[in-house]
Amino acid sequence: MAWSNGFESLGGVLTSKPEAVSWGPGRIDVVARGTDSACWHTWYDGSWRGWESLEGIFKGSLAVSSWAGGRLDIFGVGTDSQMYHKWYSGGWSGWEPLGGQFTSSPAAVSWGPNRIDIFGRGTDQALYHAFWNGRVWSKWENLGGVLTSAPAVSSWAANRLDVFVRGSNMRLYHKWWNGSWSGYTDLGGALAGDPGAVSWEANRIDVFYPGQDSQLKYMWWSGAWKGPEDLGGTIISGVGASSWSRARLDCFVDGTDSALWHKWFV
Secondary structure, eight states, X not given: OOBOSSOEEEEOOOSSOOEEEEEETTEEEEEEEOTTSOEEEEEEXXXXXXXXXXXXXXXXXXXEEOSSTTOEEEEEEBTTSOEEEEEESSSBOOOEEEEOOBSSOOEEEEEETTEXXXXXXXXXXXXXXXXXXXXXXXXXXXXXXXXXSOOEEEOSSTTOEEEEEEOTTSOEEEEEESSSBOOOEEEEOOBSSOOEEEOSSTTOEEEEEEBTTSOXXXXXXXXXXXXXXXXXXXXXXXXXXEOSSTTOEEXXXXXXXXXXXXXXXX
């Protein structure tokens, strides 16, 4: 198992960090904001497909999650600073407002069927959280902190959430849920942008972020934190990450040419 040799270009003209999710082996979906501020989508199902517009007008990057094969949930912050939601289940819905007032792009994850957790930075720079329980959306709750980035989130099992943010000292912080919320733990590093996170199995988390040298940095948890490791590249955005099976990682960044670039571990 090893990282790919360098990055591959997947084209497009991005104006945000890309985000990615996998709903099953051999499938990846990536979303990003285009030059028209709309949500754009591309996917891999054995080969990479072209970009399609999913419309909307957004301030920053989008978030994407999946709770089952053939299901996608996308979130973005509109020009009114509210959170918006669009989903795919045999066809695309329109965009629905979910309220709140946000000063960062969102993060989203699903820990099981009909469950979604979403996060964003509020106007007070704190972390905010809401969830879908299969029937209704919860109200937004304040989880504290002083964020200087958009959050990232992963889940390795039902009732487990791991959230990562950049603090006011530009270091990486971690907060988790396993029936109750922890405080924030300082993981070090020096972040130049938004982190990304994914889990491929229980008790495993992989975290990526752009370093101050514009290179891709990598940390991982498998009983203890390891890294950061330098994965190279020259990136101008935060990092999106997905995994479709154990020991498979796919990372996506916005390059200096504003195209989507991809690096993978297998």
